[in-house]
Amino acid sequence: MQDHEQLAAEHEATVLRRLGYRKGLEHIFGWRSSAYYQRWRGYYRRWRRLLAFATPLWRSLKRDPYATWVQEESRALTTADTYAERIAAFARRPTVSILTVVREPHLPWLEQCLASVVSQWYPHWELWLCNVDPHSSLLPWLEQYRQREPRVKILPLSSSSKEAVGLNRALLSAVGEFIGLLNQHDLLAPHALYEIVRRMQEEVGDVFYSDEDEVDARGARSAPFCKPDWSPDLCLSSLYACQFTVYRRSLVEAVGGVRAEYAEGRAYDVLLRCTERSERIVHIPRVLYHKRREQLPQLHLNARRALQAALNRRGEAAEAEDGPLPCTFQVRRRIMSTPLISIIIPTRDRLALLRRCIESIEARTTYRQYEILIIDNNSQAPQTLAYLASLPHRVLRDNAPFNFARLNNRAAALAKGEHLLFLNNDMEVITPGWVEALLEHAQRKEVGAVGAQLLYPDNTIQHAGVILGVRGVAAHAHKYLPAADAGYQGFPHLIRNYSAVTAACLMTRKAVYEEIGGMEERLAVTFNDVDFCLRLRERGYLIVYTPYARLYHHESQSRWLQPPHDEEVRYMLARWGPLLAQDPYYHPHLTLKREDFRFDLGRARAWSAKESTAS
Numbered sequence: 001m002q003d004h005e006q007l008a009a010e011h012e013a014t015v016l017r018r019l020g021y022r023k024g025l026e027h028i029f030g031w032r033s034s035a036y037y038q039r040w041r042g043y044y045r046r047w048r049r050l051l052a053f054a055t056p057l058w059r060s061l062k063r064d065p066y067a068t069w070v071q072e073e074s075r076a077l078t079t080a081d082t083y084a085e086r087i088a089a090f091a092r093r094p095t096v097s098i099l100t101v102v103r104e105p106h107l108p109w110l111e112q113c114l115a116s117v118v119s120q121w122y123p124h125w126e127l128w129l130c131n132v133d134p135h136s137s138l139l140p141w142l143e144q145y146r147q148r149e150p151r152v153k154i155l156p157l158s159s160s161s162k163e164a165v166g167l168n169r170a171l172l173s174a175v176g177e178f179i180g181l182l183n184q185h186d187l188l189a190p191h192a193l194y195e196i197v198r199r200m201q202e203e204v205g206d207v208f209y210s211d212e213d214e215v216d217a218r219g220a221r222s223a224p225f226c227k228p229d230w231s232p233d234l235c236l237s238s239l240y241a242c243q244f245t246v247y248r249r250s251l252v253e254a255v256g257g258v259r260a261e262y263a264e265g266r267a268y269d270v271l272l273r274c275t276e277r278s279e280r281i282v283h284i285p286r287v288l289y290h291k292r293r294e295q296l297p298q299l300h301l302n303a304r305r306a307l308q309a310a311l312n313r314r315g316e317a318a319e320a321e322d323g324p325l326p327c328t329f330q331v332r333r334r335i336m337s338t339p340l341i342s343i344i345i346p347t348r349d350r351l352a353l354l355r356r357c358i359e360s361i362e363a364r365t366t367y368r369q370y371e372i373l374i375i376d377n378n379s380q381a382p383q384t385l386a387y388l389a390s391l392p393h394r395v396l397r398d399n400a401p402f403n404f405a406r407l408n409n410r411a412a413a414l415a416k417g418e419h420l421l422f423l424n425n426d427m428e429v430i431t432p433g434w435v436e437a438l439l440e441h442a443q444r445k446e447v448g449a450v451g452a453q454l455l456y457p458d459n460t461i462q463h464a465g466v467i468l469g470v471r472g473v474a475a476h477a478h479k480y481l482p483a484a485d486a487g488y489q490g491f492p493h494l495i496r497n498y499s500a501v502t503a504a505c506l507m508t509r510k511a512v513y514e515e516i517g518g519m520e521e522r523l524a525v526t527f528n529d530v531d532f533c534l535r536l537r538e539r540g541y542l543i544v545y546t547p548y549a550r551l552y553h554h555e556s557q558s559r560w561l562q563p564p565h566d567e568e569v570r571y572m573l574a575r576w577g578p579l580l581a582q583d584p585y586y587h588p589h590l591t592l593k594r595e596d597f598r599f600d601l602g603r604a605r606a607w608s609a610k611e612s613t614a615s
Contacts, residue, residue, distance in 0.1 A: 007610075011469060011581035012573045065601035066213075070221050073608070080121035083194060087122060090201055095124045096193055096246060097176030101163045102132050102142075102184050109185040109292065116290075117182070118149055122193035126151045128174060130166030134158070164260035171249070171257055178208075180246040181267050185292045187215060188244065192288035196246050205282035206248040207274055209241040211587070215290040224599055225489060226587035230281040233441075233544055234496035235271070236310075238328045239303060240489070241281075242267045244289040247274055265302030272310040285588055285607075300327050307331070324493045325486060330548065331495065333440040341370040341435060342417030342510070346407040347425040348377040351384045353554060358391070360429040367435035370421075375411045377402055405519035405528040408503070412513055419443075420513055422529075424504040428552040430455070437549035438507040441495075448541025449508045449533055451501020452549035453492065459483045462553045464491070465498035465545040466530060468583035470592050473572045474500060474530045479595040488597035493547045498585050499537060501545055503529030504553055512541065525565055527572050534576055 087093065098117060102110065117127050132139055134156040146152045153173070157166050171179065178196075182188065196208050214223040227240055234240055247270070252258075255273040262269040275281060300322075307329055308320040317334035343361065347354050354374075361372065372393035378400075379385060388395045396414065398407055412420050419442055421435070431437070434452065441450040454463040464487075465477040478492045486493070503519075506529060516535045519528045533543050573580065582588055588607045591600040 008577035008581040012577055016570075016573070064222075066222065066224050066599045069599070069601055069604050072605070076608070076612075077191060080119075080123075080190070083121045083191075087194065087197075090197065092197070092200055093124050094177035094197065094200070095126065095175055096122075096196070097170075097174035097179045097249070098125060098127045098182050099167050099170045099174070099179060100127065100129055100182045100184050101166060102129050102138070103163070105138070105184045107138070107141075113182070113184055113187060114145060114152070116187040116190070118152075119190050120188065120193045121191050122197055124197075125193055126153060126174065126176060128153045128155060128170035130155045130170050131157045131161060131163055162260040163263070164258040164266060167258040167266075171252065174249065177249055178246050179249045179252060180244055181270070182244055183291070185294065186244070187290040189286075189288045189290065191286075192244070195284055195286055195288055199282060199284055203282055204280060206251050206278040206280045207271075208246040208282045208284060210244065210284040210286055210288035212243045212289040212291055213287050214293055216293075221290060224287055224589075226285070226287075226589050226597075226599065227283060228497075228586060229283045229584040231497040231585060232275070232542070234494060235275065236307065236329065236331045237323060237494040237496060238490065239268050241283075242271055243291055245271055248278075251278055262302045262306045264296050264299040265304075265306045268303045269306035269309070272306060273313075276310070276314065286611075303327060304329055323490075325490045328490055328494055333444075335436055335439055336443055338369045339418035339439075339443075340416060341367065341419045341421050341439065341507075342412075342415035343370055343372045343421045343423055344375065344408060344411040344415065345372065345423050345425050346375050346377060346404060346411070347379065348402070349379045349381045349384050350425065351381065351387055353426045354384070355387065356554075357423070357425050357427050358393075360427075364429045364432050365435055366432045367439070370435065371416060373411045373415055375407045377407055403521060403524040404503075405521045405523055409518040409521065412510065412518060415510060418510060419507055420510050421507045422503045422505070424553065426554040427454075427505060428554065430552060431548065431550045434549040434551060437546050438505075441544040441546060442507040442509060444542075446540075446542050447544050448512055448536030448539070449501060449506055450544045450546060450549075451498075452505040452551055453483075453545075453547040454502070454504060454551055454553040455483055456480075457552055457554060461487075461492055462555055463502050463504065464547065465496070465585075466500035466502060466533070467586045467595065468499050468530075468576075469580045469586070470595060473527055473569055473580060475595050476502065477595055478597070481596065491597070495544065495546050495548070496585075498543050498545050499579065499583050500530040500533035501543055503532070504555075505549070505551055508536075512536070515539070522571060523568050526568050531572065531575065534579065 100113070117125070129142060129152065132142060132154055139156065142154055146154055155166055155170050192210070199208065211227050212225050213221050215221050228234065251274050252270065255277055258266050259269055304320050304322065311318045311320060311331065317336065319332045321330045321332055323329045345357065358372065373396065374388065374391070374393060375396045375398055376388060377398050379388070396411060398410060408422055419439065421438065438450045438452065441447050451463070451465065453461065456462050459482065461478045461481045461483055463476040466474050467477050468474050477498070478487050481487050481492060516539060520531050523531055537543060589599060589604040591598045592603065
């Protein structure tokens, strides 16, 4: 594994170098020049989609960074002989039993699948080919293959047998300490088992999953899926961790093996049941699996049925509904009571913004058990003061210099609600059920904070979670993406976990807020919400992002868009350096320069070089 201290030091040096560069420009031109630059850069990104017609031409002229990476990685992998000595030095060399159902295969693809297993660098494996029809013309060919490679086993069954029957028989006969499920047309990278077993030397795990990409009929690889570390809410929203997941065999046996009733969704069902029994779930951030893009018409339905069964088994009062994309889901949890929600809104003048915010809450919110606390930071305009005096809501006065953390802490201490909902004064409610969408997660004992999907008024995304390390300390995921676009792997539209969410719209239980001492008041302007979430994570709480609470954010209209304060940047680097260098919910091969989850060739090269040194 990478040296996290070294990684943190490199990231800190990069951030401070950029900070010094920006300070130099501000010294010459004034700080407002930097703010203007950031504002116009945002305008450019939001409007550049008008030039979308030129995108295909631009991409045809520009080299695909992932294609370059695939070529470089292929040259670097060399042969299995190179790694024999390293494998011999492993303290643990468990056998991995790979189980594959063979049903009416496309023979060239099946042959490639088998070849990808046989060519594994790691030699301690066996491959079980299950449910082979004993009357099929394929059987003699497979028998010849088995004679050449004795680690290949064949388990013939009648064509009427359910696939789960063959898999369970293979599970009983397998000798491996670990097992993996492999689709008959998909491919393993030659170093797949090596990387998994190498990770076993460093970390005790029961479930191991890797990244993946797609392979076409010509063998060309594309569409890398660079996954986050274990995200339990993302697992309930998609099949993100299902492809060639390797399990401790005893765990699969303990949960009852493979179940027939979920057919094409069996891999998802196994994942859900195994992750209920064990928290030792390990992500290997390398593309070790190459899948075919095949139509599996019953996969979505059966996976959703498996998800509903998991929710019932866990005692969750929740319904599994269809998500926005194929094989994605929305888990809708029942609100268990009607607690009072304290909506806390800091404000200063800008009456039009505050009025729109308050009126949108009152007119569009279906959840009625709430109070609004407005904490006024020294408003001066007579119209604002008159409006505040006319409201039926509590108004607190604070005339000290602006400190976002202090304002929220003071209001939270006086709030009557069981849940606190922090809301900027430049927000506008879109979805009537926004409070319920936040509350269904905030009521979960394992969740510390919940954030919403925030849009600019032009219906591009302003916030869909927070990524650490991007643009220095942190940035908003999927910023400027049109809200109608799927985005990277559908992430903007799926309930999932992040390291942080913005306090422009954030719900938390008051008891949890008090448990960690509220927001850090040394972070007066920026990063106080990020720090708050990271301290929650430090206590073991999950941070949840939900796209089903949706609001407009008229960002930067209530306060001038200033760059982060130097001392606040330095505080975050000193307090959270290793996390900022590598967010566990963001992949080390994705860019730190943008918010669009783009594959970054430079980061992939640097990460691979460090991994090679470590191995």
